[in-house]
Amino acid sequence: GAPRRGAARCRAAAAVKEPAASGSSSALSREKAADLYKDMLLGRGFEDMCAQMYYRGKMFGFVHLYNGQEAVSSGVIRALREDDFVCSTYRDHVHALSKGVPADNVMAELFGKATGICRGQGGSMHMFSEPHNMLGGFAFIGEGIPVATGAAFQTAYRRRVLGDEAADQVTCAFFGDGTCNNGAFYECLNMASLYKLPIIFCVENNLWAIGMDHRRATAPSMGDSKPHIWKKGEPFGMPGKLVDGMDVEAVHAAANEAIARARAGEGPTLLEFETYRFRGHSLADPDELRKPEEKELFAKRDPLPAFKKKLLARGVYTEEELKAMEKEVEAVVEASVEFADASPRPQENQLLENVFADPRGFGIGEDGRYLYERNM
Amino acid sequence: TAVNEALHEALESDGKAVVFGEDVGFGGVFRCTTGLAERFGRDRVFNTPLCEQGIVGFGVGLAAMGHRAIAEVQFADYIFPAMDQLVNEAAKYRYRSGGQWDCGGLTVRAPCGAVGHGGHYHSQSPEAYFTHTPGLKVVVPSGPREAKGLLLASIRDPNPVVFFEPKMMYRTSVEDVPEGDYELPLGEARVVREGSDATLVGWGPQVKVLVAAAKELEETDGAQCEVIDLRTLLPWDYETVCASVSKTGRLVVSHEASFTGGFGAEIAAFVSERCFLRLESPPVRVCGQDTPFPGHAHEPLFLPTQQKVVEAVRSSIGY
Numbered sequence: 001g002a003p004r005r006g007a008a009r010c011r012a013a014a015a016v017k018e019p020a021a022s023g024s025s026s027a028l029s030r031e032k033a034a035d036l037y038k039d040m041l042l043g044r045g046f047e048d049m050c051a052q053m054y055y056r057g058k059m060f061g062f063v064h065l066y067n068g069q070e071a072v073s074s075g076v077i078r079a080l081r082e083d084d085f086v087c088s089t090y091r092d093h094v095h096a097l098s099k100g101v102p103a104d105n106v107m108a109e110l111f112g113k114a115t116g117i118c119r120g121q122g123g124s125m126h127m128f129s130e131p132h133n134m135l136g137g138f139a140f141i142g143e144g145i146p147v148a149t150g151a152a153f154q155t156a157y158r159r160r161v162l163g164d165e166a167a168d169q170v171t172c173a174f175f176g177d178g179t180c181n182n183g184a185f186y187e188c189l190n191m192a193s194l195y196k197l198p199i200i201f202c203v204e205n206n207l208w209a210i211g212m213d214h215r216r217a218t219a220p221s222m223g224d225s226k227p228h229i230w231k232k233g234e235p236f237g238m239p240g241k242l243v244d245g246m247d248v249e250a251v252h253a254a255a256n257e258a259i260a261r262a263r264a265g266e267g268p269t270l271l272e273f274e275t276y277r278f279r280g281h282s283l284a285d286p287d288e289l290r291k292p293e294e295k296e297l298f299a300k301r302d303p304l305p306a307f308k309k310k311l312l313a314r315g316v317y318t319e320e321e322l323k324a325m326e327k328e329v330e331a332v333v334e335a336s337v338e339f340a341d342a343s344p345r346p347q348e349n350q351l352l353e354n355v356f357a358d359p360r361g362f363g364i365g366e367d368g369r370y371l372y373e374r375n376m
Numbered sequence: 377t378a379v380n381e382a383l384h385e386a387l388e389s390d391g392k393a394v395v396f397g398e399d400v401g402f403g404g405v406f407r408c409t410t411g412l413a414e415r416f417g418r419d420r421v422f423n424t425p426l427c428e429q430g431i432v433g434f435g436v437g438l439a440a441m442g443h444r445a446i447a448e449v450q451f452a453d454y455i456f457p458a459m460d461q462l463v464n465e466a467a468k469y470r471y472r473s474g475g476q477w478d479c480g481g482l483t484v485r486a487p488c489g490a491v492g493h494g495g496h497y498h499s500q501s502p503e504a505y506f507t508h509t510p511g512l513k514v515v516v517p518s519g520p521r522e523a524k525g526l527l528l529a530s531i532r533d534p535n536p537v538v539f540f541e542p543k544m545m546y547r548t549s550v551e552d553v554p555e556g557d558y559e560l561p562l563g564e565a566r567v568v569r570e571g572s573d574a575t576l577v578g579w580g581p582q583v584k585v586l587v588a589a590a591k592e593l594e595e596t597d598g599a600q601c602e603v604i605d606l607r608t609l610l611p612w613d614y615e616t617v618c619a620s621v622s623k624t625g626r627l628v629v630s631h632e633a634s635f636t637g638g639f640g641a642e643i644a645a646f647v648s649e650r651c652f653l654r655l656e657s658p659p660v661r662v663c664g665q666d667t668p669f670p671g672h673a674h675e676p677l678f679l680p681t682q683q684k685v686v687e688a689v690r691s692s693i694g695y
Contacts, residue, residue: 060492060493061493061495061671062493062494062498112671112672112673120671120673121673121674122496123496123672124495125495125497126495126496139495139496139497139498140453140454140497141426142426179426181425181426181427182425182426183427183429183430183457209398209426211401211402211423212399212423212425212426217425288402345673346674348674351665351667351670351674351677351678352665355668
């Protein structure tokens, strides 16, 4: 989309020097705190609703829920401008929501309806939204990273080559721990550094790639006993930071720093967020491999109650005010289901649309009628 | 599963056979590798990190050094990063080294095909891309009994084999699978049903559809269709198919993969040339639409359904 100056976001100018620092309360404005809390509530409520709808047969296929990782999506994406880019994975519902894609259209997409963000043709793993610069949604791990790198490149090109001062958009690429063993990841780290691109590589390390434990999939660096993904930044010429992904303030602070760096033309950053998914890899995953002790440890660090507790303790909001936010978000989620339910299915002829730029390429015959009888 | 049994047999009978891929350690996302790690040890059955190109490439090297490397690609849709290693390395190893080395020991297994809710990236049938590669063999079983025998044959075949397992059949297919070690020949098609009015050729999950169409046509039109399960696509058994078409005079090829450039095109072209004077009607292909594999809502419209096959056979017969 064309560069758009959205309403000025309240970006807390946090001067965080150490990684994994817990964000200080003074860095977060009251409005921003509410924004983050409501966004996490939306992420959680929406995904819980997805699980319900899936078991009721309203949603099909491979659905990967984000429960537990909300602090990362909210902390990073709510620090972005509307015209910044986000590139995600198959675990993309919440990234889309944080980016501002209306819950109605995300739910409709999941139900396969024509009012879905991709006209019902993408489904759970392919959330694309041009007005929000949400570049998807990829079923294939690592597939989105080069795409994000390209988006960052076009920003840098407009700024440095075409001299457009307003071209200061930032791109965030999200991916998991497993993906960090994929060739595409390394190729893009190198290119981002070489071309000094305004991109932030956001690793959502939830320790598991389906059934493969990160600690058994990734070799440690020399001298280490465990793997550290954030350390892979420096060999590729960019800062690498480890962040507590269960603490939305820490995430937000780290994101702000990396965003400021990118926007100033100083190049890429690699951020590793320690996080956890409370549910299985997908709704079809029996999740038998992860130990209960590990799950309990992370359940105790649930980002939502943790943040709520902080807000109450610091007197930023009262119990009633927070409850009102919770109710507000609940209503949004329920409305999205009603909207999706009431929406129509895609027309049959939609199958043949958008294969090529010219729909007559394969889809429409000389007489202007659709060709879907052709191969029957 | 039959595939699981085949893998047990393969590892049992050859001490240099290894199985690897994403998540195979716990049995894999389709349970094909259940019990293997426990029985044969994690040195022979192991998980790899997420890197298809690396997995297959590493398999090429392992096979070149004399092992039976059985690599699993979690979904056929993910095989594309590995395509370079398959097409440029595995297929050409024997040829370019003048026979000094080969990676005949390499077998790449990948679940393929529509499953009802797979969407764009868990439903594809990419066999056509690989049939265009001399040096590789491409095999697609149509059921559990076939799968076990064909997989064992593929593993033991002295050429690199890409083995596509229709994922729909992991759960839906119920068949008696013979116990123990047995192989089914590669490069030989199987005549599933005999008939003299039309030849229907398919592979994998489409074979069931063709059989159902043949039954319907027998009941409604009294037509007797011969159904052939190709089993191996490269090299394909053109003798069996041509003999059949010489008898029936009509050919209908059907596959889930898209129409244009699908493997059906190769079969139709070859048969047109070889059996020209025996044909009563032009060879016809009933295939997936020329679009990317669609989302759930459009899947039935995309696929070559029984109804579409029946109509195609009917028009052939009535030509």
